[in-house]
Amino acid sequence: MKVLFFWEPGGISLDRSNPYAALLGRALLSRGIEFEAGFRSHLSPEFLEANRNTVDVLHFNWPSGLYADPDPRTAVAGGMALLSGINHARSLGMRVVWTMHNLYPHDSALYELDRLVRLGITSSADSVIVHCEHAREQLRRHFFRAQGVFTIPHGNFIDAYPNTLTRAEARSRLGIDRRTFVYLFFGTVRANKGVEKLVEAFRQLPGDDCLLLLAARIASEYGDAVAQRAREADPRILVHRSSFYRNEEFQLFYNAADIAVLPFTDILTSGSAITALSLGCPVLVPAIGCLPELVTPQIALTYDPSQPQALLQALEAARRHDLASCRSLAIARMRDLDWGDIARRTLQVYRSPQPSFQLRAD
Structure with a gap:
């Protein structure tokens, strides 16, 4: 055939x-x-x-x-x-x-x-x-x-992306303190990705011991403008920009993060969520599209995007969650796929x- x-x-x-x-x-x-x-x-x-x-x-x-x-x-x-x-x-x-x-x-x-x-x-x-x-x-x-x-x-994408960097190595390369709580957005900046809503919600979080890491793939004027505004919006936002990330670079960002935040405004199937989980990174996602059928409470936090302040509340809840135990469970879930x-x-x-x-x- x-x-x-x-x-x-x-x-x-x-x-x-x-x-x-x-x-x-x-x-x-x-x-x-x-x-x-x-x-x-x-x-x-x-x-x-x-x-x-x-x-x-x-x-x-x-x-x-x-x-x-x-x-x-x-x-x-x-x-x-x-x-x-x-x-x-x-x-x-x-x-x-x-x-x-x-x-x-x-x-x-x-x-x-x-x-x-x-x-x-x-x-x-x-x-x-x-x-x-x-x-x-x-x-x-x-x-x-x-x-x-x-x-x-x-x-799953386990075999697609090398995953040998330790958390300490990844953070050292990015200049991130080991005690900082890191939220990560990784991917192409499009309107449906909800990056602007993420920046807005993150800015409402108190304290200097958290950081939003934007590994932004820029493929449009819109993405360029959003990344620039994010860089200027809050000193706790660290922006990395590229038109293309090599497979071996993915682990640098996901292993430095405590949780990947994917605040889609519209989605059906998410390769971004598959990528994060395949690298052992827990995810925070809206309960829309196929995502509720993909994730479990053991590897993800979900929120209802129709509710006011839901994303902010989910960001706050992530810091109270046992995310360390989620990493091995995320990879186990991906091996099922x-x-x-x-x-x-x-x-x-x-x-x-x-x-x-x-x-x-x-």
Whole structure:
């Protein structure tokens, strides 16, 4: 069986992109599956016709990456080409699978197009994979798909990121006192990440024995502005900026932290939470999306973001929590999310009978 896995524009890599695809691919390869990166050119009629007897599955993940463009007309044309390619592939007997990592792109500028493309994919795909039961319900409510849907959890990132630095070494490199309580935000600064709300809440905490460490990946003018304001907002906020963090750098920040704070305003599946927990760092997260199904009270604190002052109260509660015992439990929880089992279940999806269904809006 040969699978074309449509991931990020740069392809599939363990160290240059989100490691999800590389880890899943490695596990599928061990089961005898040909697993290759898919690109926009692979949806052309010429490629599909030429490979009708060699490619078995087209597996999509981030559809917008195959049509997004600053020019709306080009984006629309790309979206229509994507749907046309999917339907052409199905007519040739190829199976189409979509893993719905998020409901919509986080920085969508063309909501109507994104919705149209997702409706087209859900109506055409043989199977849709979701990472939690909440996502299954969102798929049904927003895109009217209830059959041919498979819940497979997001795998761990333990093997993706080196984890050899001690807490003392990490803090020494960052110039952080061993007695300081460290809250960490690590990741791309986008509007849905809630960094501005985190800074606002942190500034209300009393005392000089706590620190907010922002390891900010800057990929936009918005992110640049938020990071700069955070640096100026409070002397207890330590900002590290980069356009790209190497895999070996992650441990520096997570091992220096007492807890990683991920105050999403909107999220479905969180690779950031998986990353933190895979490095043994407890997390503080809102009880939204798939997060309540991912974490337990032994490895995380959660809060209701609809309640006033909930984030501030959660930050205060973190200092009273036994976070030291959470670290080993976090890694144990992540080991449960084994890529071998995930690959086995994904292979079952590839081989599952084609469903007979109609999309229904309740």
